[in-house]
Amino acid sequence: MISTLLIIDAMNLIRRIYAVQEKQHGQTDKALIATQTTSVNALKKMLQMHQPTHAICVFDSHAPSWRHHLYPDYKIGRKPIPEFLKNNLSNIQDRFFEIGIDSLVTEDDEADDLIATLANKMSQQKQRAIIVSTDKGFYQLLDTQILIYDYFQNIYSDPLRIKNKMQLTPSQLTDYWAMTGISSSGIKGVEGIGAKGALALLQEFNSLDNLLSHPNTTEIDKRILKVQQHQQDALLAKRLVTLQKNINLGFNLKDLRYIKTQ
Structure with missing residues (x-):
């Protein structure tokens, strides 16, 4: 039963x-x-x-x-x-x-x-x-x-x-919130990465870990660079929302x- x-x-x-x-x-x-x-x-x-x-x-x-x-x-x-x-x-x-x-x-x-x-x-x-x-x-x-x-x-x-509803799997949501933050909890995430940007990045890279380990090239997407530059903010936010x-x-x-x- x-x-x-x-x-x-x-x-x-x-x-x-x-x-x-x-x-x-x-x-x-x-x-x-x-x-x-x-x-x-x-x-x-x-x-x-x-x-x-x-x-x-x-x-x-x-x-x-x-x-x-x-x-x-x-x-x-x-x-x-x-x-x-x-x-x-x-x-x-x-x-x-x-x-x-x-x-x-x-x-x-x-x-x-x-x-x-x-x-x-x-x-x-x-x-x-x-x-x-x-x-x-x-x-x-x-x-x-x-x-x-x-x-x-x-x-x-x-x-x-x-x-x-969110175009993401439940397992991707902590990575999503790590970038967007959660305003009701005072969690900032990565400044300048909104909901659309975070969604697009996760649809491309699947996870925050993949995004952070992406090679840093001269032609890199500015959103990727921004998340990588604020890696500690993203990782702190992920720990808080998990x-x-x-x-x-x-x-x-x-x-x-x-x-x-x-």
Whole structure:
């Protein structure tokens, strides 16, 4: 029997729901209660829809990660979680637990890396993982065993959809972002190499490594020369955008088994 692990990017889900409730009710208890209720109902719908054998909600610790230490400007412009919501997260986690889903959070790792590790372990075991998130950074993980589900648009992403959408394979995306950067995370990439330029270079050279090792001639494409001249920037950006897949989690898949409580 093939197991299916439903991995919920919890803060991605909750913050989107809270933004709607805060707009309607302001920073009030009513907004928090509505967020909590709506989030729980969303999980119930996904459990019914996906029928997972295992499930987990992964939360950010909101503490600086290894990426912040490596690159101080990481996520520098991103709006922090509202304190009003942050102080209520434990109540939301308790409600998730009541319907049979535990929460995972550590002080040492980002939620994205925890999610990547969980999904990768399922894929390696030829089991199925469904990541619930709107974060495009997870596209790099897609393979025959890993899907991404956007709850708000009711859209699944798989390798074929990303290939059609971005004209690149999931394995090429970290090289693409290494050149373009990711503005929402404060990652600059290579100055002067936009989306079209990065796409063209990867379609020609297939990978950043091939591009960087291309012979430097007098007739070289200026875009190639620019990436080579800013090699360290590109390699730093790639390290930042690449999700870690081998974090020591300290538990087994059986610990995440979903048992319906109601």
